[in-house]
Amino acid sequence: MSWKISIVEVGIIPQLPRALYVPGASPDDLLDIPCLAYLLDDGTHLVVVDSGPDAHAAAAHGFRIQGRSAEALARGLARHGAEPGDVELVVHTHLHYDHCQNDPLFPRARFGVQTAELAHLRQSRRFYEGIPQMCAQLEARVVALDGDTELLPGLRTVANGGHTPGHQSVLVETDDGTACLCGDIVSLEANLWSIGEICPDADATRTFIERALGQQWEMIPSHEPALRAHRWFAAP
Ligand SMILES: [Zn+2]
Numbered sequence: 001m002s003w004k005i006s007i008v009e010v011g012i013i014p015q016l017p018r019a020l021y022v023p024g025a026s027p028d029d030l031l032d033i034p035c036l037a038y039l040l041d042d043g044t045h046l047v048v049v050d051s052g053p054d055a056h057a058a059a060a061h062g063f064r065i066q067g068r069s070a071e072a073l074a075r076g077l078a079r080h081g082a083e084p085g086d087v088e089l090v091v092h093t094h095l096h097y098d099h100c101q102n103d104p105l106f107p108r109a110r111f112g113v114q115t116a117e118l119a120h121l122r123q124s125r126r127f128y129e130g131i132p133q134m135c136a137q138l139e140a141r142v143v144a145l146d147g148d149t150e151l152l153p154g155l156r157t158v159a160n161g162g163h164t165p166g167h168q169s170v171l172v173e174t175d176d177g178t179a180c181l182c183g184d185i186v187s188l189e190a191n192l193w194s195i196g197e198i199c200p201d202a203d204a205t206r207t208f209i210e211r212a213l214g215q216q217w218e219m220i221p222s223h224e225p226a227l228r229a230h231r232w233f234a235a236p
Contacts (some may be wrong), residue, residue, distance in 0.1 A: 001042055001154035004174070007037075007232045009233075010052030011035045011052055023062040035052045037072075042202055046077075046107070049093065050091075050093055052072075072236060089112060092186065095131050100131060100134070101130075108139070111143065114146075114147075121165050154172065157171070161201050161204040162180065163183065163198060167185055168183065176218065182219055184198065185209075
């Protein structure tokens with residue numbers, strides 16, 4: 001089974017220090033990082049990986065997001081001749097606000113999250129503000145995944161931790177081989193070679209990246225500005 005991937009930019013987090021991601025970067029080096037959602041289409045199933053932040057919901061908890069996520073997602077889906085109600089599954093690399101706040105836009109979808117991430121979420125840590133409440137509203141459609149999981153033919157998750165205890169990456173079979181939608185275990189391309197404080201479990205991160213590079217998966221980082229030039233990037 002082969003999937004087509006569209007990379008959709010749903011918002012921007014302005015002025016983050018590169019040093020969070022890349023050890024040794026100058027404190028003056030600030031990045032505007034894109035928040036990305038991925039639309040996957042195999043001709044039968046429409047799947048979203050990470051739904052991205054919502055500017056209003058983010059602002060309610062003191063996080064600044066630029067851009068209009070709902071419109072960007074709707075435009076991305078329209079390119080597939082689809083609308084939010086056609087999405088059957090949203091897979092989450094993890095549940096930090098910048099990866100899931102648009103979940104309520106999908107009225108029919110189930111939401112695939114690692115059990116360890118759901119447990120971690122309940123401890124109400126930074127970057128999860130408001131997300132337990134959102135999950136409670138969607139609870140009947142939240143599907144807990146235990147470790148590596150085959151979701152559909154050609155679509156599977158790898159539970160890898162690193163960034164959060166319940167983090168997972170998503171492997172997608174395409175006509176060009178296996179793509180890895182990394183999530184925040186690889187935020188920037190530079191993280192393929194150096195691990196920043198944003199991945200507190202450096203051993204788990206290193207183990208996953210070594211495996212991934214050995215497999216020659218195409219690695220798609222979660223917040224890499226250069227992805228705007230990628231062949232799968234959906235122009236806004
Ligand atoms: Zn993120």
